[in-house]
Amino acid sequence: MPQPGYRTPPTNGLKGMDKDLPILILEPELTEKRDSSARKLLEGGQKTAHTPETVSIDDTKRQIRTVREYARNNLDLFVAKLKTNLKQKYPHVKVKSARDNTEAIEYISGISDGLNFVSINNSGIVAQELRPELTAAGFTVVNSYLNEFDARERSILDYWDLPRLSDRNLVGTFKVSIKTAGLDPARDTKKYLAVLGVNAISAEDGTVFFLEHFSNIHNDLRQAEKVILAVGLDKIVRDRQDATFQTKCMGIFGMESALLGIGPKSGETLSLYELGLPPSDRTRELHVIILDNGRSNLLQGKYEDLFLCIGCRACNQHCPIQHSFTNVDYIWTPRNYLNQFLYGRSHSIDVCLHCEACRLECPLDIDLPHLMWQLKMDYVYKRGPSFYHRILGRPELLARLGTPFAPLANRLMGNGLIRGFMEIITGIDRKSTLPKFHYQTFRKWFRQNA
Ligand code: SF4
Ligand code: SF4
Incomplete structure (x- = not known):
C-alpha cells in the first residue's frame, strides 16, 4: 500500500535473505x-x-x-x-x-x-x-x-x-x-x-x-x-x-x-x-x-477500534490521571487501562475523568473515553452496579444517613482503622479528605432564617 513520501527501506546489507529472518x-x-x-x-x-x-x-x-x-x-x-x-x-x-x-x-x-x-x-x-x-x-x-x-x-x-x-x-x-x-x-x-x-x-x-x-x-x-x-x-x-x-x-x-x-x-x-x-x-x-x-x-464487537491501536502511547501524554496509572515496570496508558479491564485483569475503570484528552492525541482517532463508558455500561448491565457505585452514586442517601449523627460520623471518618476498612469496601483512598457532615442542613437553616 503506497504512502506518499515514504519508501520501503532497501534490502541491501541484509545477510542471507533466503535463510536469515530479516x-x-x-x-x-x-x-x-x-x-x-x-x-x-x-x-x-x-x-x-x-x-x-x-x-x-x-x-x-x-x-x-x-x-x-x-x-x-x-x-x-x-x-x-x-x-x-x-x-x-x-x-x-x-x-x-x-x-x-x-x-x-x-x-x-x-x-x-x-x-x-x-x-x-x-x-x-x-x-x-x-x-x-x-x-x-x-x-x-x-x-x-x-x-x-x-x-x-x-x-x-x-x-x-x-x-x-x-x-x-x-x-x-x-x-x-x-x-x-x-x-x-x-x-x-x-x-x-x-x-x-x-x-x-x-x-x-x-x-x-x-x-x-x-x-x-x-x-x-x-x-x-x-x-x-x-x-x-x-x-x-x-x-x-x-x-x-x-x-x-x-x-x-x-x-x-x-x-x-x-x-x-x-x-x-x-x-x-x-x-x-x-x-x-x-x-x-x-x-x-x-x-x-x-x-x-x-474484531467481533464494539471494541474493534482497539485493534487499530499501534501502541504509540500518545494517549498518555495529556491524560490528567496518568500518574495514577504509573507502574515502575512499564509505561501505563489509558489504552492499557481499558484493556486490563476489558480482559478481566483489573476490577475498576473508574479513575478516568472522560476529559477526552486521549482521544484528541490518538493518531488513529480511537475514542477511548467513549469505549470506557461503553465498557462500564456493559459491566453494570451484566453484573449490576457494585457496592462502591451504589454508595458513591447516591450522595443524598449518604448525607441523609450522616447528618443526624454528624459529630460522631465525622469522628469516625477521621479514624485510620475505619478509613482503612472503608478503602477496602468502597475503594475510597484512606488519605483522601472527605467533606464533613453538618447537623444543620441547608433546608433546616433556610426554614429558620428565610
Ligand atoms: S478521557 Fe480518561 S483516560 Fe482519557 S485522558 Fe481523560 S482521564 Fe485520561
Ligand atoms: S494513542 Fe491511540 S494508537 Fe497510540 S497507544 Fe493510545 S490508543 Fe493506541
Whole structure:
C-alpha cells in the first residue's frame, strides 16, 4: 500500500535473505551518536526534520489509519500468509501460535532448556501481558529498556516539562535506519532468553520491525542464547512498506510519551550486566510466537477500534490521571487501562475523568473515553452496579444517613482503622479528605432564617 513520501527501506546489507529472518530496527535519526540521540531530546534539542514536505502530520494520521484498517480487515489472510512464509522461507525459525498467555508461557518454559533469566523490551505484549506470568513461572525477568536509564534521567515528570516537541516535527526524527538482519552469529552469546515484543511484521515476507530508542533490543539480538519474538495479531500488516510505516508512526506519535516514561530503575530491577551471565557455547535459536490473547475477539464487537491501536502511547501524554496509572515496570496508558479491564485483569475503570484528552492525541482517532463508558455500561448491565457505585452514586442517601449523627460520623471518618476498612469496601483512598457532615442542613437553616 503506497504512502506518499515514504519508501520501503532497501534490502541491501541484509545477510542471507533466503535463510536469515530479516530483523530491522528503526530508531531516532542517526546524525548523532546512537546512544545519545534520545538523551539529546531530553536535553532540549530538536532534530532537523528530514520529512518530505508533502507529508503533513494529518496525512500521516490518515495513512496510518488506512494501513491499520487494511490489516484489521484482512487479518485471517495475513496470519495465514505470515505463517506459511516463515515456515517456507526460514525453516530454522520455530513458529508457535498461542491462543493466550498460558500457551505462550508453556512454550517458553518448554524451550528454555534450563535458562532462567529473561530479558524483555518495553512493548506492551511482553511488559504487560507476558511478564507477570513469566515471573509466576519462575523466570527472573529483567526489563532491559528501563535498565538503560539511571535516576538522574528522571527529569521529565509531566508534559509541560517536555522539550520543544509540540509542533510534532518529529516525523524526521524517526528516520528509518536498518540496524541488523537476523541474529548475529554466536560471539558474545550469554546464557539467557530474550523475549521481545515486535512493533510490526510483514505478512508478505516475514520481515520483523522494532522501534528502538537506545540499544537494548540490539544488545539482546546480539547476545541472548535464545531469542523469542512475540508477535501480537495486531502487529501483522500487509507488507514491508506498511510495517515500516507503522513502526515509524509509533516513533513519531510516541516520542513525547517515551520521554515522559523514562524513569530510574526501580529498587528491585536487575540489570543483565550486574548478573554477570556466563557465556554460552550452544547454537543460538530464534523463535516466533504469534499471540492472540483476546485480540481476535475485539474484531467481533464494539471494541474493534482497539485493534487499530499501534501502541504509540500518545494517549498518555495529556491524560490528567496518568500518574495514577504509573507502574515502575512499564509505561501505563489509558489504552492499557481499558484493556486490563476489558480482559478481566483489573476490577475498576473508574479513575478516568472522560476529559477526552486521549482521544484528541490518538493518531488513529480511537475514542477511548467513549469505549470506557461503553465498557462500564456493559459491566453494570451484566453484573449490576457494585457496592462502591451504589454508595458513591447516591450522595443524598449518604448525607441523609450522616447528618443526624454528624459529630460522631465525622469522628469516625477521621479514624485510620475505619478509613482503612472503608478503602477496602468502597475503594475510597484512606488519605483522601472527605467533606464533613453538618447537623444543620441547608433546608433546616433556610426554614429558620428565610
Ligand atoms: S478521557 Fe480518561 S483516560 Fe482519557 S485522558 Fe481523560 S482521564 Fe485520561
Ligand atoms: S490508543 Fe493510545 S497507544 Fe493506541 S494508537 Fe491511540 S494513542 Fe497510540
